[in-house]
Amino acid sequence: MQVAFHDIVGNQCVRRITDDGWFPGEDVKSAGPVEGTAVLRRTAVDQVDVTGTLSVPVEAPCGRCCRDVRLVLDIEFFYRCIVGEDEAGTLQEMECREEDSQTQFLTEPVVDLGALCREQVLLALPARILCSSECKGLCQQCGADLNQGSCSCQPSTDTGPFAALKRLKDNKDRNH
Ligand SMILES: [Zn+2]
Ligand SMILES: [Zn+2]
Structure with missing residues (x-):
């Protein structure tokens, strides 16, 4: 063109x-x-x-x-x-x-x-595209689409990338 x-x-x-x-x-x-x-x-x-x-x-x-x-x-x-x-x-x-x-x-x-x-x-193009400003996103533990309803996971504040590591460490400490 x-x-x-x-x-x-x-x-x-x-x-x-x-x-x-x-x-x-x-x-x-x-x-x-x-x-x-x-x-x-x-x-x-x-x-x-x-x-x-x-x-x-x-x-x-x-x-x-x-x-x-x-x-x-x-x-x-x-x-x-x-x-x-x-x-x-x-x-x-x-x-x-x-x-x-x-x-x-x-x-x-x-x-x-x-x-x-x-x-x-x-x-x-918008820097951040959302299907709706109300979008609840995916459960960080099981991946369920929270717009379809809530999943059975326990709400947890430990959802960062280091949460799993921390849990491992906690278990180890407990075993000692
Ligand atoms: Zn969405
Ligand atoms: Zn879940």
């Missing part, structure tokens, strides 16, 4: 975004077709501004109970694509303005829409 600067006729063009080859990546499971639109605007001889929206259905395991959760990432993005080197001077100037943090420097006058979209999907 690459757009060469010279393909942008009349200084602006609109591209429909589909999941042709750039998605899903290794870290994300697709859960339906991607929908999106990108508007590419030639704002200078060596500069193209890309404004876009993306709707990406993905599937990922709940961080507590491991069940697959389906979520739709709704993304709006802006990139300023400039042909040339990332010169230190311009970068410092740009840090003052939030919107310019999405500046891409290109080695040739071609915008790789797929790469921009892939980056946006990774940025939009």
Whole structure:
């Protein structure tokens, strides 16, 4: 999904975004077709501004109970694509303005829409995915899904990774 600067006729063009080859990546499971639109605007001889929206259905395991959760990432993005080197001077100037943090420097006058979209999907993924904020997770002793009901394990405060070791040691001490 690459757009060469010279393909942008009349200084602006609109591209429909589909999941042709750039998605899903290794870290994300697709859960339906991607929908999106990108508007590419030639704002200078060596500069193209890309404004876009993306709707990406993905599937990922709940961080507590491991069940697959389906979520739709709704993304709006802006990139300023400039042909040339990332010169230190311009970068410092740009840090003052939030919107310019999405500046891409290109080695040739071609915008790789797929790469921009892939980056946006990774940025939009929540750090911690939960099936619900109420998710009770799995029992740390028997692995039962506590959303389905409680298990017969005794509630224990010793659930850390060293609890089992400590129990072993306690038994040993008792035998002496
Ligand atoms: Zn869950
Ligand atoms: Zn249990």
